[in-house]
Amino acid sequence: MNEDNLRKIQAITEAALLAAGKPLSVDQLRDLFEEGERPARQIMEHVLVLLEQSCQGRGFELKKTASGYRLQVREEFAPWVGRLFEEKPQRYSRALLETLALVAYRQPITRGEIEDIRGVTVSSNIVRTLLEREWVRAVGHRDVPGRPAMYATTRQFLDYFNLEGLDQMPPLSEIRDLEEIGREIEKNMQAEIEFESPARNTGDDGDDSNPDNAPGQTLH
Known part of the structure; x- marks a missing residue:
């Protein structure tokens, strides 16, 4: 040619x-x-x-x-x-980042298992946000009483965070805590706008994120 x-x-x-x-x-x-x-x-x-x-x-x-x-x-x-852009991207809550990090590193994982690790209840809003963004999906049910759904990350998760595969995520051994995992995941976003996720966490987690205004811009 x-x-x-x-x-x-x-x-x-x-x-x-x-x-x-x-x-x-x-x-x-x-x-x-x-x-x-x-x-x-x-x-x-x-x-x-x-x-x-x-x-x-x-x-x-x-x-x-x-x-x-x-x-x-x-x-x-x-x-x-x-x-x-007039509106600044809102911050992702620490709770959402920690939940997403646990799904990414421990998948497949149930909501109950996430709650056991984090020590607090996972808000339904967080699970709904992750599902609506198509960053996680249900991949089956754990064979225990109640048959809870098991969650795993999706191809959309990899695309959004600029990853070709899960092997590109930081090794878990190099991360000190779940909040840091969340920050490391977000470092892979395209054209990242720096921010700190909220550090407070009490009881049932709320979700103060707005993923539709997430940092990063794709050319189109």
Whole structure:
């Protein structure tokens, strides 16, 4: 394939990733082309390498996640990009981060098991938020009285936190406590806006987060 064709495929790929607002797989990118002009998988992967190289020194980058590739603002430019938005992203509650961290590291895990580890009741609002965001899902039921649901993380969780797989999360042995696990998970967010999660925790956990205004911006 000549250089002009490669440049055209690269431009089409860049345009598609800018418009999609979500990760696209190699096959999804190939399907943008008519059958007669569809690039081979090896060619498409080469084009993605070229696109990644072309992003060097620019304000955005090509990032691979569990679902595919996306163009996103580089993390170091988040403080400036964040000023474009009138409403500042609300903080994630410590309770939500701890719950999400336990699901990520101990999956599959039941709500009762999370409560046993944390020593407090897990708010229904937290479970609902995690399910609605599609960061966790029920993957079965524990074979004990009551058959409680077991929860695990999803592909959307990996995509949102810029992970290709769970093996990219910080080793549990390097984390001192659950709150720190939550902070480490959030470090993998695209174009992260720095914040501290609330440190207070009493009884039945409330959820003071607003994930629809979460830090980070995908280019679209």
